[in-house]
Amino acid sequence: MAINDLSKDLMPIASNTMADIVEVRLREYLKKKSFRPGDALPKELELAEALGVSRNVLREALSRLRMLGMIETKKKRGMVLARPDILGTFERVLDPLIIDTETLQDIFELRLVLETGLAELIYIRKTDKDIAELENIAKKEVNHDNSFRIKNEIAFHGKLYEMSGNDTLKRFQIMLLPIFDYVVTLEKKPTKGKVNHMDLVQILKTGTKEDFKKGMEAHLKPHFDRLK
Amino acid sequence: MAINDLSKDLMPIASNTMADIVEVRLREYLKKKSFRPGDALPKELELAEALGVSRNVLREALSRLRMLGMIETKKKRGMVLARPDILGTFERVLDPLIIDTETLQDIFELRLVLETGLAELIYIRKTDKDIAELENIAKKEVNHDNSFRIKNEIAFHGKLYEMSGNDTLKRFQIMLLPIFDYVVTLEKKPTKGKVNHMDLVQILKTGTKEDFKKGMEAHLKPHFDRLK
Incomplete structure (x- = not known):
C-alpha cells in the first residue's frame, strides 16, 4: 500500500481541525473576558504561546474571525474586537x-x-x-x-x-x-x-x-x- | 524611526488580504463552473498554481470556505462542494x-x-x-x-x-x-x-x-x- 493511500485511509489531522479548535477557544476567551468592540486583543505571539499552537494555525483562526467581521486590525493599536456585520x-x-x-x-x-x-x-x-x-x-x-x-x-x-x-x-x-x-x-x-x-x-x-x-x-x- | 513603527505606519499587506482575494476568486470560480454539492474540487497544488499564490494563502482561503460549510473533505475523494448550513x-x-x-x-x-x-x-x-x-x-x-x-x-x-x-x-x-x-x-x-x-x-x-x-x-x- 502506497503511503498516499494510507494517508487517505487514515484521514490526516488537518491543520484545519486545529484552526477549528483555536477559533472556538478564542471565541470563548473573548466572551469570558467580556471583550467589547474596540478592545485590543493580545499580540499574536502571546496568543499562540498561550494556546500552545503554531503561529500559522493561530493566524488561520484569526483570519476566520476577521472574515466574520469580529476582529479588525487598527493602525498602531493592532488587533481589536470589531462590530461584526451580522448579515455579511x-x-x-x-x-x-x-x-x-x-x-x-x-x-x-x-x-x-x-x-x-x-x-x-x-x-x-x-x-x-x-x-x-x-x-x-x-x-x-x-x-x-x-x-x-x-x-x-x-x-x-x-x-x-x-x-x-x-x-x-x-x-x-x-x-x-x-x-x-x-x-x-x-x-x-x-x-x-x-x-x-x-x-x-x-x-x-x-x-x-x-x-x-x-x-x-x-x-x-x-x-x-x-x-x- | 524604528522598523516596527514604520511597519505600523505603512500597514503591511497582510497575508490575510491575499486570502480575501483568493476566497472571492474561488467563490467566483465555483459559481462560473456551476459546481453543485458533491462535485470534487481541483487539488490544492493545482489551485495554488493556477492562482499564483502560496499554498499557505490558498489554505487560509479554503479554511474560510470550510468554516462556512461550503466545502468539505471526503475520504478518497478529497475536497468537494458541500451544502452550507445557511444559519451556521x-x-x-x-x-x-x-x-x-x-x-x-x-x-x-x-x-x-x-x-x-x-x-x-x-x-x-x-x-x-x-x-x-x-x-x-x-x-x-x-x-x-x-x-x-x-x-x-x-x-x-x-x-x-x-x-x-x-x-x-x-x-x-x-x-x-x-x-x-x-x-x-x-x-x-x-x-x-x-x-x-x-x-x-x-x-x-x-x-x-x-x-x-x-x-x-x-x-x-x-x-x-x-x-x-
Whole structure:
C-alpha cells in the first residue's frame, strides 16, 4: 500500500481541525473576558504561546474571525474586537444553486411571513412621502415585459421594507430576493393575487392596519396556495 | 524611526488580504463552473498554481470556505462542494454584547414581525396534537418565579415556530432569542399584553386566522408600544 493511500485511509489531522479548535477557544476567551468592540486583543505571539499552537494555525483562526467581521486590525493599536456585520457571512452562503430544496422552500416561506408581519412596523412609521414614492413605483408597472415586471416587483416590495424603518430587515430581504425569484421561476405559470400593488397603495392611504394585512395576504395568496 | 513603527505606519499587506482575494476568486470560480454539492474540487497544488499564490494563502482561503460549510473533505475523494448550513455562521456573530444598539433594536423588531406573520403558516399546518402540546406548556405557567417564566416563554413561542413546519425559521428564532431577551431586560419593568398564552391556545382551537393575528398582536402589544 502506497503511503498516499494510507494517508487517505487514515484521514490526516488537518491543520484545519486545529484552526477549528483555536477559533472556538478564542471565541470563548473573548466572551469570558467580556471583550467589547474596540478592545485590543493580545499580540499574536502571546496568543499562540498561550494556546500552545503554531503561529500559522493561530493566524488561520484569526483570519476566520476577521472574515466574520469580529476582529479588525487598527493602525498602531493592532488587533481589536470589531462590530461584526451580522448579515455579511449569511450573504456569502445564500446561493440557490447550492442550497437544498427543503431550505429553499423554508426561505421562500420566511419571506412570506416577513411580508405579512411587516404591516406592524409600516403602520407605526409610514409617511405621506413614502406612500407617494410607492405610488410612483406602482404607476410604472403597466404594460411592460416580464423582466421589467420583476424589477418593479423588487422596487415595490423593497420600498415597503424601507418604510418599516428597519435597515437589517431591508438588507435581509435584498439577500432573500434571489432565492425567492428562483423558487417562483420553478412555477409553471406566474400567478397573480386579486389585490395588486396599486390597491395596496390605496389601502396605505386610507385603510387601517387590518385592511393592509388582509390586502397583503390577498396579494400573496397565490404563493401561500402553493404551500398547501 | 524604528522598523516596527514604520511597519505600523505603512500597514503591511497582510497575508490575510491575499486570502480575501483568493476566497472571492474561488467563490467566483465555483459559481462560473456551476459546481453543485458533491462535485470534487481541483487539488490544492493545482489551485495554488493556477492562482499564483502560496499554498499557505490558498489554505487560509479554503479554511474560510470550510468554516462556512461550503466545502468539505471526503475520504478518497478529497475536497468537494458541500451544502452550507445557511444559519451556521450567522449564529457565530449573534452576540448581544458585540452588536451595536441599532442592530439589536432591528433584530428585536424582526422577531416581532416574524411572530405576527407566522399565523399564515400555523393556520395551514396546525394539528390537534400541536395544540394539545401548546396547551400543556401554557398550563404550567401559573405561579412561578421569573426564571421559570422566561423558560416557559421560550417553550411556548418555540412551539409556535415548530407548528409553522419551517425548520429554518425555528432555528432562526432560537438564535434570536438571546437578543430578544437582552433587549427585554433593558426595560424598566416587564410588561404584559392583554392576551396571554392560554388565550392564544383557545383562539387556535376555535378561532379564525384573523382572530389569531389580532390575538398575537394584542399579546405582543407592549413590545410594539416600545417602538413608538
